[in-house]
Amino acid sequence: MRGHRATDRLLRLGAIAVACGPALALAGRYAIEGLGADPIKDWTHTTGRWALRFLLISLAVTPIRRFAGLRGIAPLRRTFGLAAFAYALAHLLIWSVLDLGLEPAALVEDVTERPYVMAGMAAFAILATLAATSTRAAMKRLGARWVSLHRAVYAAALLALLHYFWQIKADLLPAWIHAAILTLLFAARLLWRFRRPASGTA
Numbered sequence: 001m002r003g004h005r006a007t008d009r010l011l012r013l014g015a016i017a018v019a020c021g022p023a024l025a026l027a028g029r030y031a032i033e034g035l036g037a038d039p040i041k042d043w044t045h046t047t048g049r050w051a052l053r054f055l056l057i058s059l060a061v062t063p064i065r066r067f068a069g070l071r072g073i074a075p076l077r078r079t080f081g082l083a084a085f086a087y088a089l090a091h092l093l094i095w096s097v098l099d100l101g102l103e104p105a106a107l108v109e110d111v112t113e114r115p116y117v118m119a120g121m122a123a124f125a126i127l128a129t130l131a132a133t134s135t136r137a138a139m140k141r142l143g144a145r146w147v148s149l150h151r152a153v154y155a156a157a158l159l160a161l162l163h164y165f166w167q168i169k170a171d172l173l174p175a176w177i178h179a180a181i182l183t184l185l186f187a188a189r190l191l192w193r194f195r196r197p198a199s200g201t202a
C-alpha cells in the first residue's frame with residue numbers, strides 16, 4: 001500500500017516536471033540567447049502549441065490506461081489537463097496583456113474581427129470550467145453530471161484545433177498532425193465502447 005502511494009507520488013511529480021519542461025526550456029532559451037526579433041509572438045505560439053499538446057496528452061491517458069492495462073496512470077489525466085489549462089492561461093495573458101496592453105478597444109476588435117480568436121476563447125472557457133471542477137469536492141458535488149461535463153474536453157480540443165487551423169498562414173502539416181492524433185484518440189474511445197457496450201463509462 002505504502003509502495004503504491006510512493007509510486008503514485010513519483011508518477012505525479014514526474015508528470016509535473018514534464019509539464020514544466022516547455023516553460024523552463026523557453027526561459028532557458030531567453031537566458032542564453034536573449035530576446036529575439038518578436039518575443040511576444042514567440043511566447044504566444046509556444047504557449048498555444050503546448051496548451052494543445054498537453055490537452056492531447058491528457059486525452060491519451062485513458063486509452064493508454066485501458067488498452068495497456070496501466071491503471072496507475074489515471075491521475076495523470078488531471079495533471080496534464082491542468083497543464084493544458086495553465087499554458088492556455090499564459091497564452092491568453094500574453095495576448096491580452098503583453099500584446100494588446102489590456103486596451104479594451106483593441107481586445108474587442110481582435111475578438112470580433114478574428115474568428116480564430118473567438119474559437120480560442122470558447123476553448124479556453126471550457127478548459128477553465130474543467131479546471132475549476134477538477135477537484136475531488138467538485139466531483140462529489142456534481143456526481144454523475146461530472147462525467148458528462150468533462151466530456152466537453154473533446155469540444156475544447158476540437159475548438160483549439162479549429163483555432164489553430166484558422167490562423168495558420170503557411171504550413172498546415174503540424175495542425176494536420178494534431179488533428180490526426182485527436183481523431184485516433186476519439187477512435188480509441190469509440191473502439192472501447194464497442195468492445196465494452198455495457199460499461200457506459202467515460
Ligand code: HEM
Nearest residue numbers: 045048049051052088092095117120121123124160164167
Ligand atoms: C483564450 C483565448 C485565446 C486567444 C485570445 C488566443 C490567441 C492566439 C493568438 C493571437 C495566436 C497567434 C496568431 C498569430 O500569430 O497570427 C494564437 C495561436 C495559437 N493558439 Fe491561441 N488563443 C486562445 C486560446 C487558445 C487555446 C485554449 C489553445 C489550445 C488549447 C490555443 C492554441 C493555439 C495554437 C496551437 C496556436 C498556434 C501556434 C503556432 O502557430 O505555432 N489557443 N492564439
